Amino acid sequence: MDATILNLLRDPAGVPFYPVVFQGLYVLTWALHIAFVLLALGSMGLSIYGSTQQKSDSNWKLLTPHLIQTGKLSISILIVLGVAPLLFTQVIYDPNWYTTNALSGIWIFIFIYALIVGYLMYYWYYYANKAGRASNTLIGTISFAILVFCGVLMHNFAVESIQPDKWLAWYAPNGVVDTSGLNFHYDLIRLAFMVSLVIPVLGIFLQNYSDFLSTRKDFTSKYIEFTKKLGTKTAVGGLLVSAVLFILWMLQENMLLSVISLATIAGVVVLLLMAKMNKNSYITTVVLVVVALLISGVREIIRYNLMADHGYNIYTYTMNIDWPSTIMFLLTFLFLGVTGVAFILRMAWKVGKNEGTVFDGQNDKLTRVLGTATLWILVAWMGIYFAWGMFTLFKNTLV
Ligand code: HEM
Numbered sequence: 001m002d003a004t005i006l007n008l009l010r011d012p013a014g015v016p017f018y019p020v021v022f023q024g025l026y027v028l029t030w031a032l033h034i035a036f037v038l039l040a041l042g043s044m045g046l047s048i049y050g051s052t053q054q055k056s057d058s059n060w061k062l063l064t065p066h067l068i069q070t071g072k073l074s075i076s077i078l079i080v081l082g083v084a085p086l087l088f089t090q091v092i093y094d095p096n097w098y099t100t101n102a103l104s105g106i107w108i109f110i111f112i113y114a115l116i117v118g119y120l121m122y123y124w125y126y127y128a129n130k131a132g133r134a135s136n137t138l139i140g141t142i143s144f145a146i147l148v149f150c151g152v153l154m155h156n157f158a159v160e161s162i163q164p165d166k167w168l169a170w171y172a173p174n175g176v177v178d179t180s181g182l183n184f185h186y187d188l189i190r191l192a193f194m195v196s197l198v199i200p201v202l203g204i205f206l207q208n209y210s211d212f213l214s215t216r217k218d219f220t221s222k223y224i225e226f227t228k229k230l231g232t233k234t235a236v237g238g239l240l241v242s243a244v245l246f247i248l249w250m251l252q253e254n255m256l257l258s259v260i261s262l263a264t265i266a267g268v269v270v271l272l273l274m275a276k277m278n279k280n281s282y283i284t285t286v287v288l289v290v291v292a293l294l295i296s297g298v299r300e301i302i303r304y305n306l307m308a309d310h311g312y313n314i315y316t317y318t319m320n321i322d323w324p325s326t327i328m329f330l331l332t333f334l335f336l337g338v339t340g341v342a343f344i345l346r347m348a349w350k351v352g353k354n355e356g357t358v359f360d361g362q363n364d365k366l367t368r369v370l371g372t373a374t375l376w377i378l379v380a381w382m383g384i385y386f387a388w389g390m391f392t393l394f395k396n397t398l399v
Contacts, residue, residue: 114146347361
């Protein structure tokens with residue numbers, strides 16, 4: 001394929017900062033996105049099974065609503081965290097993403113509406129389960145299927161965008177232009193690997209859940225043991241399945257002996273041992289985060305190499321350094337991002353550890369300091385953001 005057209009599709013204004021930084025941010029934010037995708041689908045999937053058991057089993061009666069709640073929150077987080085890699089990919093791989101949107105335009109629309117319907121149905125599932133309705137399992141299953149379908153569509157967009165050599169054939173099969181926007185392509189092994197990750201992520205989450213609740217007196221040791229065992233079984237089984245699928249995927253990509261692939265396999269082995277021993281699930285989670293970053297890195301290396309082989313190298317993207325927006329972005333990320341996330345995490349931790357009474361953030365010094373700091377940083381951020389925007393706007397129109 002001639003890369004001239006790909007390079008012509010690039011933004012003529014260039015990128016506002018070093019492409020490698022956008023690439024790094026893409027890897028980081030996609031890992032975060034997929035972590036919550038996996039947690040959402042895993043907890044929701046298990047909750048559907050739990051909804052069939054909860055009438056006769058007290059453990060499932062307690063666990064099922066907690067899983068539903070976990071999935072409900074994770075979906076909102078995965079949506080927010082999906083925006084970030086979407087923006088970064090559009091900065092450095094804009095020809096790819098926009099071509100995919102043209103080839104599969106209808107699927108893009110369907111994705112948005114499916115996500116809305118799937119998530120709304122999730123709330124229906126949540127309330128039906130709370131009210132003890134018999135229909136809850138069916139509603140949950142339909143919502144689950146719709147959300148999994150969203151993932152399959154996402155996979156379609158991702159794999160389509162990295163096959164520029166096939167774009168023309170897809171756009172005009174046998175020379176006849178197809179503007180239906182219904183192109184749908186998949187890579188079964190890659191998809192199976194992505195989906196399989198749901199199981200170990202859910203398992204390690206359950207280990208965290210059991211460790212977290214073990215300090216609370218209002219949960220019986222029988223229940224803690226039940227969730228711990230369930231978590232260990234799920235994590236170990238899931239890691240084995242994912243490891244096999246990862247090896248198959250790497251064989252298919254001819255990357256099995258690459259450093260990053262070997263590092264990922266080593267990471268999975270360490271995870272497997274840690275999950276099996278289950279001494280401290282929080283440390284296991286730290287290793288899981290490293291493995292998630294490696295997997296995200298593998299995806300990016302596949303794309304980078306494929307595109308570079310076609311003559312499209314992101315590192316040669318025209319650069320037009322825009323210091324004001326770069327500084328604004330980094331300061332926002334650092335100050336508002338770190339403080340805000342620390343505040344939310346602190347709140348969530350304290351609320352979860354609190355027994356009986358309602359947790360009041362005002363009475364906890366660190367929560368109070370973080371909350372106040374977040375508020376003031378946000379106020380300052382809004383002031384600077386709009387003042388800066390107005391200044392730029394009027395500077396450009398009046399001068
Ligand atoms: C229930 C909803 C969703 C599910 C299950 C889901 C699942 C996935 C999966 C499995 C992939 C990896 C595909 C692959 O590499 O083969 C992916 C990639 C991605 N997702 Fe999502 N996703 C969802 C919603 C979203 C939303 C709402 C956004 C944006 C706002 C988003 C943004 C992205 C981006 C940017 C990628 C990377 C695409 C690329 O590298 O070409 N996702 N998602």
